[in-house]
Amino acid sequence: MIFTNNLGYPRIGSNRELKFALESFWKNKSEINDLVRVAEQIQKDNWKLQQSLGIDLIPSNDFSFYDHVLDTAFMVGAIPPRFQDQDFRDQYRQYFAMARGFQRKDGENLPAMEMTKWFNTNYHYIVPEISRATSFSLNNQKPLDAFKLAQSIGIKTKPVLLGPVSFLLLSKSPEPDFDPLEKISELIPIYQEVLVLLKQSGADWVQIDEPFLSIELSELSKKAYIDFFKYFSSIIERSKVLLTSYFDNPKSNIKLLGKSPFEGLHLDLTNISSPESLLENLRPINSLSLGVIDGRNVWRQDLDYLLEIVKMVNKKYEPENLIISPSCSLMHVPQDIMSESTLCNEIKSWLSFAVQKLEEVTALKKAFSDQSKSTNLFSKNRKAIIARKALQEKSRQTNKSKTDFSGIRKSRISIFENRKIIQKNALSLPILPTTTIGSFPQTGEVRKARAQFSRGELGKNEYQSFLKEKIREAIHIQEEIGLDVLVHGEFERNDMVQYFGEKLEGFAFTENGWVQSFGSRYVRPPIIHGFVSRTIQMTVEWAKFAQSQTTSLVKGMLTGPVTILQWSYVRDDQPRAETCREIAYAIREEVNELESAGIKIIQIDEPALREGLPLHESEWKEYLNWAVECFKIASSGVRDETQIHTHMCYAEFNDIIESIAEMDADVISIEASRSRMELLEAFKIFNYPNDIGPGVYDIHSPNIPDTDEIVELIESALKVIPAEQLWINPDCGLKTRAWNEVIPSLKAMVKATNTIRKKL
Numbered sequence: 001m002i003f004t005n006n007l008g009y010p011r012i013g014s015n016r017e018l019k020f021a022l023e024s025f026w027k028n029k030s031e032i033n034d035l036v037r038v039a040e041q042i043q044k045d046n047w048k049l050q051q052s053l054g055i056d057l058i059p060s061n062d063f064s065f066y067d068h069v070l071d072t073a074f075m076v077g078a079i080p081p082r083f084q085d086q087d088f089r090d091q092y093r094q095y096f097a098m099a100r101g102f103q104r105k106d107g108e109n110l111p112a113m114e115m116t117k118w119f120n121t122n123y124h125y126i127v128p129e130i131s132r133a134t135s136f137s138l139n140n141q142k143p144l145d146a147f148k149l150a151q152s153i154g155i156k157t158k159p160v161l162l163g164p165v166s167f168l169l170l171s172k173s174p175e176p177d178f179d180p181l182e183k184i185s186e187l188i189p190i191y192q193e194v195l196v197l198l199k200q201s202g203a204d205w206v207q208i209d210e211p212f213l214s215i216e217l218s219e220l221s222k223k224a225y226i227d228f229f230k231y232f233s234s235i236i237e238r239s240k241v242l243l244t245s246y247f248d249n250p251k252s253n254i255k256l257l258g259k260s261p262f263e264g265l266h267l268d269l270t271n272i273s274s275p276e277s278l279l280e281n282l283r284p285i286n287s288l289s290l291g292v293i294d295g296r297n298v299w300r301q302d303l304d305y306l307l308e309i310v311k312m313v314n315k316k317y318e319p320e321n322l323i324i325s326p327s328c329s330l331m332h333v334p335q336d337i338m339s340e341s342t343l344c345n346e347i348k349s350w351l352s353f354a355v356q357k358l359e360e361v362t363a364l365k366k367a368f369s370d371q372s373k374s375t376n377l378f379s380k381n382r383k384a385i386i387a388r389k390a391l392q393e394k395s396r397q398t399n400k401s402k403t404d405f406s407g408i409r410k411s412r413i414s415i416f417e418n419r420k421i422i423q424k425n426a427l428s429l430p431i432l433p434t435t436t437i438g439s440f441p442q443t444g445e446v447r448k449a450r451a452q453f454s455r456g457e458l459g460k461n462e463y464q465s466f467l468k469e470k471i472r473e474a475i476h477i478q479e480e481i482g483l484d485v486l487v488h489g490e491f492e493r494n495d496m497v498q499y500f501g502e503k504l505e506g507f508a509f510t511e512n513g514w515v516q517s518f519g520s521r522y523v524r525p526p527i528i529h530g531f532v533s534r535t536i537q538m539t540v541e542w543a544k545f546a547q548s549q550t551t552s553l554v555k556g557m558l559t560g561p562v563t564i565l566q567w568s569y570v571r572d573d574q575p576r577a578e579t580c581r582e583i584a585y586a587i588r589e590e591v592n593e594l595e596s597a598g599i600k601i602i603q604i605d606e607p608a609l610r611e612g613l614p615l616h617e618s619e620w621k622e623y624l625n626w627a628v629e630c631f632k633i634a635s636s637g638v639r640d641e642t643q644i645h646t647h648m649c650y651a652e653f654n655d656i657i658e659s660i661a662e663m664d665a666d667v668i669s670i671e672a673s674r675s676r677m678e679l680l681e682a683f684k685i686f687n688y689p690n691d692i693g694p695g696v697y698d699i700h701s702p703n704i705p706d707t708d709e710i711v712e713l714i715e716s717a718l719k720v721i722p723a724e725q726l727w728i729n730p731d732c733g734l735k736t737r738a739w740n741e742v743i744p745s746l747k748a749m750v751k752a753t754n755t756i757r758k759k760l
Helices: 017-026 032-052 068-075 091-100 142-151 164-169 180-200 219-233 251-257 275-280 303-314 345-349 354-370 376-398 416-427 444-454 460-481 540-548 561-566 576-596 617-635 654-662 678-685 707-718 739-759
Strands: 115-117 124-126 158-162 205-209 240-244 264-268 287-293 322-326 504-508 515-518 521-523 527-534 553-559 601-605 643-648 667-670 691-694
Touching: 017 032, 032 091, 032 142, 068 091, 068 124, 068 142, 068 158, 068 164, 124 515, 142 158, 142 180, 158 180, 164 180, 164 219, 180 205, 180 219, 219 251, 240 287, 264 322, 275 303, 287 303, 287 354, 303 322, 303 354, 303 376, 322 354, 345 376, 354 376, 376 527, 444 460, 460 540, 460 739, 504 576, 527 576, 540 553, 540 576, 553 576, 561 576, 561 617, 576 601, 576 617, 601 617, 617 643, 617 654, 654 678, 707 739
Parallel strands: 158 205, 205 240, 240 264, 264 287, 287 322, 553 601, 601 643, 643 667, 667 691
Antiparallel strands: 115 124, 504 527, 515 521
């Protein structure tokens, strides 16, 4: 009999229960027992739901209070020295301190661990810190606790572990001459210990995620995998293991996969154009999991086509050796399309969220077993796919004339060296100009007013008057702090992508389509379903109003085309590059109108540029070519006097620094404080030509930075970047922080800048 499998389920709760429980605990409004109770209920509900949907291999330990990579570091005892021997009341507080930072009783700030993007997704993970001195030990038994919790309600689950090699590859070392992979032989026995405990508790299967198996590997990485496989080839007393790769095609590691001693292998077939040729080169596996349902996008899939893939694989594998699965964990998609009441029914019929994807998995199993395609779900999918194709083809024909962008300039009028002189005279900024990234605290008052306006309980004029008052307050606060370039605060915006999508044609939106970005930060990605175009102004009036309140310069704030693309669910019927160009021309129109309205500095944020990079390096050039082109399309319609900024955060940028330079933004601000300016190493090798603002304090930590800490970071930056090129700013936007954190932090930043200016 063929089996059904799920790799992971959204862990936030059907109504975001985890977010509210976490934030209540962090604010000391509830106890740890309250948080644990919510977490246990979310997990129980998830298991019961998956059981009801017909999933045979239900995951456990896919839940996390903050991040599954941090969970793994905590489980194996990889706790940085600064978080050891502190006055933590329990392990939970130690765990959260690692993620968010911690202020000791003596006032010293312990910085949080670094955070960056999980492969090419918008999920952020906490980067483990591994040094020569790191000593692994089983610090907790979270996988076993989750398995037993499921047992308590009569459900046998498949515990999920992040594999040891991927864990070390995701890690960093504070020692530049040490590679965490050198610790593989010390780490593997901890996994054996966990597998023995799970076997003794009755776990038939354990899922070990090794997503790096889908990427080209260094020789040291391959050796680490061989050591991992060799170690477990002689271990008999353990659960069966489903070795899991996802996010791309593991074609470069087929021989390596052949050395796996494990009973099962999962492949993400949504990223493999020719599954048959891949499987021909793969040695027979006892159990093969076929990741045929896309766990990263939200469109209904062609079940008839997927069923043919399963039948093709069946020629080589018996049904009892086949497992039908989503491609990856479903944590990257919303939970249930049936919770949406405002989406138009036509678009809604095209969509598949986590619940529907598991229904598709079960429908494929039933169709394969019954040799019939007559199930209701197959019929519904056929109708939806046919209707969507017809409508999108009609849209394509209607908008064909609008996609001719030939003749539009795709680069600035003058080179940066000349623009810099022109802008220096036009803007009259001091050395080391200070600014923020854009947003200010989205307080309860702001969110309440937005919700009231959305429900019709607050009139348009009243709501706009409220927002203008908030802008006035923000401008006044920034003037008092002494910032050089101000922002309006973005109080009118719900999200940096959703806000723009709501004002562009071709987007649809959910009420409850929340997915986790990091910790308790959740987003609702828009859905791009048609041709993207701009029909109304999006930011101009707010920028004009803010500028009218001050003699200081105010930045216009926009989200860039690549980030809007990456942080949306993108239509899958045309190349992503084509959709991105449509967005770029829409943003270009807004940029030009901001300039016409008298806004002299315009920021076009692209935090997702690095995130969109393909996992296979051979595909980087094509992506970077069109991504950079799209930014330049959006930014190049202005005069030399207008200064273009961009912002990037929480990713590894050093390997694409040349492409970032090709974007030709006058100023780039970039996350740097959590890594203690590590990214500036690239600037020692590459002579970055334009201006740059490396973040000088971590906005995702509640800690208020000390002036001396910021002085130290600025001095580190000055060792690499000339003062004439350096801007001073926080790591990221300040919407998630409270004013009582923001104001003293910015005051410390300005004070530190003035200290350095005096030295200069």
